[in-house]
Amino acid sequence: MAISRERVLEELARIAVPGGGNLVSDDLLRALHVDAETIRFVIEAPDAVVARALAPVEAEAQHRLSALTGDQKVQIVMTAPAAPRGPAPQVVARSGEGVPAGAEPPSLKIGRHPTPQAGPAPVSGVARILAIGSGKGGVGKSTLTSNLAVALARQGRRVGLLDADIYGPSQPRMLGLTGQRPVSDGQMIEPLHAHGVTVMSLGLMMKEGEAVVWRGPMLMGALQQMLNQVKWGELDVLLVDLPPGTGDVQLSLCQKAQVSGAIIVSTPQDVALIDARRAIDMFDKLKTPVLGLVENMTTYICPNCGHEAHLFGHGGVAAEAAKLGLPFLGEIPLNLDVRLAGDEGTPVAAGDGPVAQAFARLAERLVAGGMA
Numbered sequence: 303m304a305i306s307r308e309r310v311l312e313e314l315a316r317i318a319v320p321g322g323g324n325l326v327s328d329d330l331l332r333a334l335h336v337d338a339e340t341i342r343f344v345i346e347a348p349d350a351v352v353a354r355a356l357a358p359v360e361a362e363a364q365h366r367l368s369a370l371t372g373d374q375k376v377q378i379v380m381t382a383p384a385a386p387r388g389p390a391p392q393v394v395a396r397s398g399e400g401v402p403a404g405a406e407p408p409s410l411k412i413g414r415h416p417t418p419q420a421g422p423a424p425v426s427g428v429a430r431i432l433a434i435g436s437g438k439g440g441v442g443k444s445t446l447t448s449n450l451a452v453a454l455a456r457q458g459r460r461v462g463l464l465d466a467d468i469y470g471p472s473q474p475r476m477l478g479l480t481g482q483r484p485v486s487d488g489q490m491i492e493p494l495h496a497h498g499v500t501v502m503s504l505g506l507m508m509k510e511g512e513a514v515v516w517r518g519p520m521l522m523g524a525l526q527q528m529l530n531q532v533k534w535g536e537l538d539v540l541l542v543d544l545p546p547g548t549g550d551v552q553l554s555l556c557q558k559a560q561v562s563g564a565i566i567v568s569t570p571q572d573v574a575l576i577d578a579r580r581a582i583d584m585f586d587k588l589k590t591p592v593l594g595l596v597e598n599m600t601t602y603i604c605p606n607c608g609h610e611a612h613l614f615g616h617g618g619v620a621a622e623a624a625k626l627g628l629p630f631l632g633e634i635p636l637n638l639d640v641r642l643a644g645d646e647g648t649p650v651a652a653g654d655g656p657v658a659q660a661f662a663r664l665a666e667r668l669v670a671g672g673m674a
């Protein structure tokens with residue numbers, strides 16, 4: 303049985319932490335994400351000493367939640383803010399996906415302090431950087447990014463994809479790269495290639511079973527390395543798959559790189575749209591142009607009877623785009639093949655059929671508009 307976000311919070315509020323209080327009342331939880339398949343969150347300790355003291359609390363949370371739900375995978379990450387100085391991030395982390403068993407991460411140390419730079423800089427050889435964002439997790443941002451990348455590559459564009467979703471890097475799985483590691487000569491990283499797309503993921507740089515959460519300067523340094531120490535080659539467009547929400551990664555990316563624009567993905571429900579508006583506000587504040595909105599998981603057509611249903615509503619994102627005076631870039635149907643293809647490592651956009659066509663239309667629109 304899958305349990306709700308409210309039930310997760312209720313259970314976590316029962317877990318006492320050293321010194322009194324509980325995980326919820328002491329405001330130690332970050333980035334809680336609950337969907338039918340996953341319960342994921344970060345426990346953020348004020349420092350590394352407290353993080354170590356909280357290890358039994360993390361274990362209890364893992365145990366309690368796993369006992370409550372048979373269906374959802376429970377992924378907990380413990381982190382403490384980076385120290386003001388020092389080369390390595392203070393990570394006290396476990397769990398995570400996309401990291402192949404047994405494989406060693408490349409020798410290049412990722413997660414150092416950023417090197418000073420005057421302002422957002424271009425990435426050598428990369429003509430455009432597009433940030434793919436969403437206010438809310440689980441709306442299909444990573445799915446859209448991988449499929450859009452493949453659709454653009456099929457139209458002859460030279461495409462790169464940077465998976466910067468540090469809370470759950472899923473691109474290695476979605477693009478069929480699980481088990482592969484990029485190599486590095488200690489200075490530069492050789493990216494991977496899948497379905498015509500040049501790919502790099504923060505997830506590929508981590509040790510097995512580790513989900514690293516950087517904050518502030520460490521995160522900025524890691525992103526800077528992903529942008530400048532990866533041999534991207536000549537690209538027409540680099541798509542950056544952001545974590546959900548409005549956090550440090552978004553901020554770091556827009557401060558460090560000349561981002562041409564952001565595309566916001568949302569499902570049509572009001573709750574998702576409220577979060578999408580927050581993401582749009584954030585990009586406005588960061589002076590990154592929002593190029594448009596995409597509605598995901600729109601119309602569902604029953605494969606058996608052809609009946610058309612709108613499980614999450616329909617048209618909400620187009621209406622919101624019109625209200626905000628932003629382009630509506632297109633809609634992607636809710637379709638089982640999208641998930642299955644993503645799980646199997648060959649995005650649906652690599653094949654034929656109505657969903658592949660929907661991604662192809664989106665890609666055409668971006669190319670025609672000079673955005674990709």
Ligand SMILES: Nc1ncnc2c1ncn2[C@@H]1O[C@H](COP(=O)(O)OP(=O)(O)OP(=O)(O)O)[C@@H](O)[C@H]1O
Pocket residue numbers: 335436438439440441442443444445446467470472545546598599600634635636637638639640641642644645
């Ligand atoms: N159009 C669609 N039809 C069917 N399933 C979809 C569709 N879009 C996404 N999904 C599925 O929904 C789930 C969440 O998608 P995805 O991981 O892309 O979301 P996300 O917004 O990137 O989430 P997060 O930011 O939390 O990683 C995945 O299992 C994916 O296969």
